[in-house]
Amino acid sequence: MPRLLRSHSTETWLVIILLSICLVLSLVSDQFFTLANLFNLLNTSSTNLIFAVGLLVVLIAGGIDISFAVAASVVQYVVAIALMHIGGGNWVIGLSVAAVAGIGLGAVNAALIHYFRIISIVVTIATFNVYFGLLMFFTRGVSIYNLPEWWTHRMVLFEYQQANGSWAELTLPVAVMAVCVLATWLLIRHSTTGRQLYAFGDNPEGARRLGINIAAMQFIAFGWLGLMAGIAGLVQVHYAQEVVPNALIGRELDVLAAVVLGGARLGGGRGTVLGCILGVLLVSVTQNGLNLLGISPYAFKMIIGAVILLAITLSNAPLAKIIAGLRQRSRA
Structure with missing residues (x-):
């Protein structure tokens, strides 16, 4: 057990905390531990988890992106307009258009970061506003309800x-999410590119001296997030049955909190898909529990803010060192 805690400390503690929260919620609310609620948690968490595995790759590579939710909204409109022009299309065409558009928006971020030597947080704050401004300007904030049947059919x-x-139901978004999670796991854990992303995020200068293509790492990381954002945009429309320009705005902080809670380091070079999944589930379960208990949603925002602040504070300090330091102080 001590060896397990040392090798997978973040994931182990997340499982313990998640199970504890689920136990408490099942005792205080008879609606929580039902199959319908658990399936609904998976259905509603699918979009955020697709976002999260994309953001995980960027964080591993030492970057940060807060424009992906807006990029997904842009992709939704691009896909909807493209499908109208070709008479409806299908899932293959929709996913292809979403993938190209999403990767393109991610590549814009990567190009600005690499060629103009601007830090990623500044670039993505800028593109967040540019993408959202352009989206609202061209759409005038008007939602699209007349969508192809294949896109909205449950x-x-x-x-x-x-x-x-x-009825308790598992729907299509869960299957799409599972494919995205598996693809990301294969990328970062079972490919040379994944090992290079970890090396680049942990020590960019050392990676450069080893011959790793820095530009390729940044384009792959942000392009992967763009791809996941495009897919997540399609999934969210399928779930909501409409395209709304500001439906995804605000999710970027929830997803960022979940990913760093899952063990991804803001400084790069660290993070796992399992930790990412557990982080998203912990955030989703907390939000679901607060809703069932009738607690204000603003309390959830406070929790998310505290998680991000704590993650920034502890991003370079391993849990074992923190605990050891607290023990030394208590003995003193």
Whole structure:
């Protein structure tokens, strides 16, 4: 057990905390530990988890991006308009257009960061505002409801009728999320590119001296996030049944909090897909529990802000060192 805690400390503690929160919520709310609520958690968390695995790659590479939610909104409109011009299309065409548009927006960020030597947080704050401004200017804030049937048709992967007559359903977004998670895991853990991303994020100068293509690392990282943002945009429209220009605005902080809570270091070079999943689930379960208990949503925003602040503070300080330091102080 001590060896497990040392090798996978973040994931282990997240599992313990997540199970503890679930136990408390199941005791204080009879609605929490039901199949319908658990399936609904997976359905609603799918978009954020797709965002999260994309952001994980950027954080591993030592960058940060807060424009991905707006990029996903832009992709939604691009796909909707493109499909209108070709008479409807299908999932293959929709995903292809979303992938190209998302990767293109991610590449813009990577190009600005690499060629103009601007730090990623500044670039993505700028592109956040540029993308959102252009989106609202051209769309005038008007939502799109007349969408192709394949995009809005609810696809149920698994359903179960509960004793009270209600249905618990797992829908298409969960399957898309699983594919994105698997693809990201294969990229960062089972490819040469993934090892190079970790090396680049941990020590950019050392990676450059080893012959790693710095430009390629940045374009791959931000391009991957752009790809995930495009896919997440399509999934969110499928779930919401409409394209709304500001529907995803604000999710970037929730996702960032979840990913850093899962162990990704803001300084780069660290992070796992498992930790990312657990971080998203912890944030989602906390939000769901607060809703079931009737607590103000502003309390959730306070929690998210505290998580981000704590992550920044502890990003370069391993948990073991912090605990050891507290023990030394208590003995003194």
